[in-house]
Amino acid sequence: MAKVIDHLKQAEKTLFSFEILPPTTGESIQTLFNNITPLMEFKPKFIDVTYHREEKLMKKTPSGLYEQRSVRKRPGTISICAALMHKFHVDTVPHILCGGFTKEETEYALIDLNFLGIDNILALRGDAMKSDTSFIPTSGGHKYAADLVTQIHNMNKGTYLDDELMNPTPTKFCIGVAGYPEKHFESPNIKTDLLHMKQKVAAGADYIVTQMFFDNKKFFDFVERCRAEGINVPIIPGLKPITRKSQLYDIPSRFFIDFPVDFTDAVLKCKNDEEVKQVGIEWSINQCRELIKNKVPCLHFYSMGKATSITKIASALY
Ligand code: FAD
Numbered sequence: 001m002a003k004v005i006d007h008l009k010q011a012e013k014t015l016f017s018f019e020i021l022p023p024t025t026g027e028s029i030q031t032l033f034n035n036i037t038p039l040m041e042f043k044p045k046f047i048d049v050t051y052h053r054e055e056k057l058m059k060k061t062p063s064g065l066y067e068q069r070s071v072r073k074r075p076g077t078i079s080i081c082a083a084l085m086h087k088f089h090v091d092t093v094p095h096i097l098c099g100g101f102t103k104e105e106t107e108y109a110l111i112d113l114n115f116l117g118i119d120n121i122l123a124l125r126g127d128a129m130k131s132d133t134s135f136i137p138t139s140g141g142h143k144y145a146a147d148l149v150t151q152i153h154n155m156n157k158g159t160y161l162d163d164e165l166m167n168p169t170p171t172k173f174c175i176g177v178a179g180y181p182e183k184h185f186e187s188p189n190i191k192t193d194l195l196h197m198k199q200k201v202a203a204g205a206d207y208i209v210t211q212m213f214f215d216n217k218k219f220f221d222f223v224e225r226c227r228a229e230g231i232n233v234p235i236i237p238g239l240k241p242i243t244r245k246s247q248l249y250d251i252p253s254r255f256f257i258d259f260p261v262d263f264t265d266a267v268l269k270c271k272n273d274e275e276v277k278q279v280g281i282e283w284s285i286n287q288c289r290e291l292i293k294n295k296v297p298c299l300h301f302y303s304m305g306k307a308t309s310i311t312k313i314a315s316a317l318y
Contacts, residue, residue, distance in 0.1 A: 003091075106148065177209075245267060285313050
């Protein structure tokens, strides 16, 4: 299996890739396979699988009292990557977080990936838990994605946490990191955010995948600013076709991005979500055509496991 960076280097035209979520606990993996099968026709070079850390929930006990439980609603990131590789012979990119992991647990996860032949990782900090107002690093874990990148990069050099190991085997992970054309919401300004972005690349990141955006100018400006700061790794645009009118409000509040006025007007005019879907597809196709014209290395779609809109977009482009 290959590394994302090698796919990008060898590409003669803009590649296609997408991100999925693991099924919720109790859901079958077959449903996921069925949902993404139409997308496999477009020969994605890699599929990202998100990671969902634990949430704190209050559960009623038989005595009637409530107790706090730690629950992971979408476990299985690493095993889904292995299953997808096995079933579709496609490269997979598990997302690995700082939050919820000690450094030792991170190392164990990396060893699992290495043994499974998964050589790609998207290294992320993760968001604050729903019960917290800001991100609190796990005791014994990493505070920033750059620290996680350093740990992975060290393992690639054969440096594990135990410095007394005899001849430890170097891993060969290709490391992706997240970028934010409209700035990460916690950063005081874009310039500062980019300096932190640069630290992730200096720590060993091979490429950047961006947060979704709906205005290509924001992406082009981001790439230009990155290059001006000396960030020279490939930058993959993240794209999401919207399918529901309610997303006009949900997406900005969850992902801290703006919708262009023209797009918002077009969605607001729709009489139902079928029409919204069509607007979302057309907007995305136009975005993608311009991105391809500007020679982006890959179009990366946030699928949420749903293929209908992305299949139509990919059919128009590939
Ligand atoms: P970082 O790069 O660590 O940055 C976080 C914040 O800290 C930024 O504001 C940055 O500017 C600041 N910062 C960085 N270094 C420093 C420093 N040294 N000093 C001060 N400030 C600093 N979340 C999930 O839970 N699971 C997923 O699977 C997932 N997948 C994602 C995929 C993509 C492509 C993207 C864009 C996001 C994804 N997220 C996911 C969300 C991500 O975890 C959040 O956006 C999170 O808030 C930031 O993660 P990061 O890796 O960008 O963090």
